[in-house]
Amino acid sequence: xxxxIVKRLLLSIPVIFGVAFMVFAMVRIVPGDPARIIAGEAxxxxxxxxxxxxxxxxxxxxxxxxxxxxxxxxxxxxRSVRSKAPVAxxxxxRLPNTIRLATAGLCVxxxxxxxxxxxxxxxxxxxMDTVVMLVALAGLSMPVFWSGLMLILIFAVWLGWLxxxxxxxxxxxxxxxVTLGMSTAAIxxxxxxxxxxxxxxxxxxxxxxxxGLAEAAVVNRHxxxxxxxxxxxxxxxxxxxxxxxxxxTETVFAWPGIGRLLVEGILSRDYxxxxxSVLVVAMAFxxxxxxVDVLYAVVDPRIHYD
Amino acid sequence: MAAIALTGALVISAAAAPAVTPTRGGxxxxxxxxxxxxxxxxxxxxxxxxxxxxxxxxxxxxxxPEGRIVPMLALGHTVSPDGRTWTVRLRTGVRFHDxxxxxxxxxxxxxxxxxxxxxxxxFRFLLCGPATCVTSVTVVDSxxxxxxxxxxxxxxxxxxxHSSMGMQSPTAxxxxxxxxxxxxxxxxxxxxxxxxxxxxxVMTRNDDYWGxxxxxxxxxxxxxxxxxxxxxxxxxxxxxxxxxxPPREIERLKGARDFTVSVDDSxxxxxxxxxxxxxxxxxxxxxxxxNHAVNKRxxxxxxxxGTARVSDAPIVPAIEGYSKIMTYEWDLERAEAxxxxxGYTRARPLRAVFHHPSGRYIRDAEIAASIQGLVRRAxxxxxxxxxxxxxxxxxxNRPQPENDVQMYMLGWGTVTGDADYGLxxxxxxxQWVPAGSNRSFYKNERVDALLDRGRSTMDQAERNKIxxxxxxxxxxxxxxxxxxxxxxxxxxxxxxxxxxxHPAERVELFKxxxxx
Numbered sequence: 001x002x003x004x005i006v007k008r009l010l011l012s013i014p015v016i017f018g019v020a021f022m023v024f025a026m027v028r029i030v031p032g033d034p035a036r037i038i039a040g041e042a043x044x045x046x047x048x049x050x051x052x053x054x055x056x057x058x059x060x061x062x063x064x065x066x067x068x069x070x071x072x073x074x075x076x077x078x079r080s081v082r083s084k085a086p087v088a089x090x091x092x093x094r095l096p097n098t099i100r101l102a103t104a105g106l107c108v109x110x111x112x113x114x115x116x117x118x119x120x121x122x123x124x125x126x127x128m129d130t131v132v133m134l135v136a137l138a139g140l141s142m143p144v145f146w147s148g149l150m151l152i153l154i155f156a157v158w159l160g161w162l163x164x165x166x167x168x169x170x171x172x173x174x175x176x177x178v179t180l181g182m183s184t185a186a187i188x189x190x191x192x193x194x195x196x197x198x199x200x201x202x203x204x205x206x207x208x209x210x211x212g213l214a215e216a217a218v219v220n221r222h223x224x225x226x227x228x229x230x231x232x233x234x235x236x237x238x239x240x241x242x243x244x245x246x247x248x249t250e251t252v253f254a255w256p257g258i259g260r261l262l263v264e265g266i267l268s269r270d271y272x273x274x275x276x277s278v279l280v281v282a283m284a285f286x287x288x289x290x291x292v293d294v295l296y297a298v299v300d301p302r303i304h305y306d
Numbered sequence: 307m308a309a310i311a312l313t314g315a316l317v318i319s320a321a322a323a324p325a326v327t328p329t330r331g332g333x334x335x336x337x338x339x340x341x342x343x344x345x346x347x348x349x350x351x352x353x354x355x356x357x358x359x360x361x362x363x364x365x366x367x368x369x370x371p372e373g374r375i376v377p378m379l380a381l382g383h384t385v386s387p388d389g390r391t392w393t394v395r396l397r398t399g400v401r402f403h404d405x406x407x408x409x410x411x412x413x414x415x416x417x418x419x420x421x422x423x424x425x426x427x428x429f430r431f432l433l434c435g436p437a438t439c440v441t442s443v444t445v446v447d448s449x450x451x452x453x454x455x456x457x458x459x460x461x462x463x464x465x466x467x468h469s470s471m472g473m474q475s476p477t478a479x480x481x482x483x484x485x486x487x488x489x490x491x492x493x494x495x496x497x498x499x500x501x502x503x504x505x506x507x508v509m510t511r512n513d514d515y516w517g518x519x520x521x522x523x524x525x526x527x528x529x530x531x532x533x534x535x536x537x538x539x540x541x542x543x544x545x546x547x548x549x550x551x552p553p554r555e556i557e558r559l560k561g562a563r564d565f566t567v568s569v570d571d572s573x574x575x576x577x578x579x580x581x582x583x584x585x586x587x588x589x590x591x592x593x594x595x596x597n598h599a600v601n602k603r604x605x606x607x608x609x610x611x612g613t614a615r616v617s618d619a620p621i622v623p624a625i626e627g628y629s630k631i632m633t634y635e636w637d638l639e640r641a642e643a644x645x646x647x648x649g650y651t652r653a654r655p656l657r658a659v660f661h662h663p664s665g666r667y668i669r670d671a672e673i674a675a676s677i678q679g680l681v682r683r684a685x686x687x688x689x690x691x692x693x694x695x696x697x698x699x700x701x702x703n704r705p706q707p708e709n710d711v712q713m714y715m716l717g718w719g720t721v722t723g724d725a726d727y728g729l730x731x732x733x734x735x736x737q738w739v740p741a742g743s744n745r746s747f748y749k750n751e752r753v754d755a756l757l758d759r760g761r762s763t764m765d766q767a768e769r770n771k772i773x774x775x776x777x778x779x780x781x782x783x784x785x786x787x788x789x790x791x792x793x794x795x796x797x798x799x800x801x802x803x804x805x806x807x808h809p810a811e812r813v814e815l816f817k818x819x820x821x822x
Contacts, residue, residue: 037699045741050424083487165337
C-alpha cells in the first residue's frame with residue numbers, strides 16, 4: 001500500500017509539471033496584453049512598455065518558463081501583476097475558504113444524495129422513487145446562479161434567517177453549501193440508486209433474504225457497503241470539481257475562494273495568479289484521486305495495490 | 307423613464323442633506339461589484355480602487371460633486387504672470403496616519419514619485435505629457451512648494467485633484483515598498499484597518515483628522531460580484547449601500563420601503579469611434595449618416611431603462627469647459643440621403659465591422675446589438691464582433707498603419723472634471739494610439755490648435771469659449787457616433803444618511819452617518 005502511494009505521488013510530478021507548462025503557455029497564447037490592462041486605456045505606450053519590462057514579458061517564452069519553474073521550486077510564486085501582492089499569500093488566503101465551502105457542499109451532497117438514492121432503490125418505480133428522482137433531476141438542471149439567488153431571496157430577504165452573502169460564522173456557510181451541494185447531491189443520488197439496485201439484485205442478497213433476515217438488516221449490513229464503491233468514485237471526482245468549479249457559487253455568495261481568484265486572474269491576464277491557482281487546483285485533484293483509490297481498499301478488502 | 311431618473315436624483319439630494327442631527331458611531335457597509343486592485347494612489351487606474359483610497363488618502367485639491375475645484379491639503383496657490391510657475395501653499399499642522407508630518411517635503415516626495423517614469427504611474431501624463439510637463443517641484447519653505455512647467459499648463463489645477471495625486475506618507479511608502487499598496491497611509495478622515503482580498507476593505511475613523519471628523523466609527527467596502535446578490539444583500543439589510551444596481555431592477559425596487567434607488571450623473575461618456583483614416587469611414591458623410599441612423603433616445607430608454615443622458619457634446623455637463631453643442635437627430639431620411647450621396651443604396655448597402663466589449667460598460671453588448679438593429683433600417687449592415695476586454699484594448703490600441711478596426715465602442719470618464727482631459731487625449735492628433743487615446747486617428751488642424759490654446763489659456767471664461775469652438779468642429783466632423791453619458795444607479799438604505807454619489811463614480815462617506 002505505502003509503495004503504491006509513493007509511486008502515485010512520484011507519478012504526479014510529471015502531471016503537475018505538464019499542467020504548469022500548459023497553463024503557462026495558454027495564458028500567453030490568449031490574446032490581450034496584461035501590461036495594457038494594468039495600465040488602463042489612458043496610459044501612454046511608454047508606461048505600458050515599462051510595465052511589460054518589469055513583468056519580464058519582453059523575455060523569450062522559454063526563458064520566462066525557466067524562471068517561473070525555478071522560482072516555484074524555491075517556493076516563490078511571484079507577485080500579482082495587478083495588485084503587486086505576493087501570489088502565495090493570495091492563494092493561501094483564498095484556499096481555506098474554498099476547502100471549507102467544498103467540504104460543506106460535499107457533506108450536504110453525500111448526506112442528501114446517498115439517502116435519496118437508497119430510498120429510491122429500496123422501492124424502485126414507486127411514487128417515492130419517481131418524486132426523489134424528479135427532485136434530483138431538478139437539482140441537476142438548476143443553474144447555480146439561479147438556485148443560489150432563490151435561496152438568498154427566501155432565507156435572507158424574506159425570512160431573514162440567514163446572512164445573504166459573505167464569509168463569517170457557520171450561518172454564512174449554509175446557503176452556499178446547500179447551493180453548491182445541490183447539483184452534486186443529484187448526481188450522487190442517481191449513482192447510489194443504480195448501484196444499490198444492482199447490488200440488491202445480486203445472489204448474496206437473495207441468500208441473505210432467504211436466510212430470513214429483516215429487510216433493514218439486508219440493506220444496511222449487506223447491500224450498503226458494496227453499493228458504496230462506485231459512489232466513492234463519483235464523490236471523489238465531485239470533490240475535485242467542487243474545489244475548482246465553485247466559481248459560480250463563490251460569485252453569487254461573494255465567497256472569496258480560489259475559483260473567483262482564478263477567474264479574476266484570467267480576466268485581468270494576471271499570469272502569476274492564474275498559474276498558481278491552477279497549480280494548486282491540479283495538486284488538489286491529484287491528491288483527491290489518490291485518496292479515492294486508497295479508500296477503495298478500505299471499503300472493499302478484496303482490492304489490493306501490491 | 308426620464309421621470310424615474312429625475313425622481314431618483316431628487317431623492318438622493320434629500321438623503322444627502324440630513325434633516326435630523328447626525329449621530330456618531332456605527333459601521334456603514336458598501337457593497338461593490340469588484341474589489342480594489344491597489345491602494346497605492348499613483349498606481350490606481352479604476353474607480354473602485356479610487357473610491358476606497360480617497361477615504362484615506364487626500365490630494366492637494368478636490369473636485370466636489372458639484373464640479374468645483376476646492377483646496378484640500380493645499381490652502382491656495384498663485385500662478386506667475388507667464389503661467390509657468392505655480393506656488394502652492396499647504397495646510398499646516400496636518401499629520402499622516404502614521405504620525406509623519408504632512409509638509410512641503412512630503413508633497414514634493416509624492417509629486418516627484420508620480421513624475422518618476424520608474425513608478426510606472428498610468429496617469430503620469432496628467433503631470434507630464436507629450437506637450438505639457440511639470441519640469442520641477444521645489445520646496446520653498448516647510449509649507450510651500452513650487453511647480454515649474456515647460457509651458458502654460460491651464461488644466462494643472464484640475465489634474466491635482468485626481469486621485470492618483472494623493473498625498474501618502476513618505477515614511478510608509480519608503481518602509482513598505484511594494485507592500486505599501488495593501489496598507490495605505492494618508493491624511494484622510496478614515497484610517498486603514500484591514501484588507502481581506504476579494505472580500506472587504508475596512509477602515510476606521512481618524513480621530514486626529516485635521517478637518518471635520520467623520521461620524522462613522524467604521525466603513526467597510528464589501529465585494530459582492532453578482533448584481534442580483536448585491537441587490538438582495540441590500541434588501542436583506544446586510545449592506546447599506548449597493549453600487550451599480552442593474553438598471554432593469556429600478557422598476558421592481560421603486561416601491562421598496564427601506565431603501566431608495568438613486569440615479570446620478572457620471573463623468574463617463576459612451577461613444578462609438580470610427581477609424582477616420584480608412585474606408586469606409588474616411589468619408590464624413592457616412593459617419594454623419596450613422597449618427598442620424600441611430601435613435602439614441604431609444605437606446606437610453608430601452609437598453610438603459612432611462613438611466614443615461616443623450617450626448618449633446620463629447621463631454622458631459624458636469625465638466626468645466628462643457629457647453630451644449632448639438633445632437634444628431636434621429637432622421638432616417640437624412641441618413642439615407644447621406645448614404646446615397648456617398649454611393650450606397652439598399653441594393654448596395656454600407657457594410658462595416660463593429661467591435662465592442664461585453665460587460666465593461668453598462669449593457670454595452672445590448673447597446674451594440676441595438677445599434678446594429680437601428681441602422682439596418684437605414685440600410686446599413688453592421689457585423690458585430692464581441693470581444694473580451696483585454697484582447698479588445700490590445701486590438702483597438704494598435705498604431706494606425708496596422709489598425710484595421712472600423713468601428714469600436716468605448717467610454718471615457720473625464721475624472722479631472724476639466725474639458726482638457728476629456729478632449730485632448732481623444733481628439734488631438736498627437737494622441738493617436740498607442741501614444742495617446744485617439745483611437746479614431748482623428749486629425750483636424752483647427753481642433754489641434756484650439757486644444758493647444760485651451761491648455762495654455764489661464765482665463766477660464768476664455769477657455770470655455772475655446773472648448774466650445776473645438777467641440778463644434780468635432781461634432782461636425784463626427785469621428786464618433788455620439789451616444790450617451792452613463793448614470794450611476796445606487797441603492798441606499800434609509801438608515802444610511804449623508805451618502806454622496808460623486809459624478810467621478812465614487813461613493814463618498816465623509817459625512818455619512820447611521821440613523822438609529
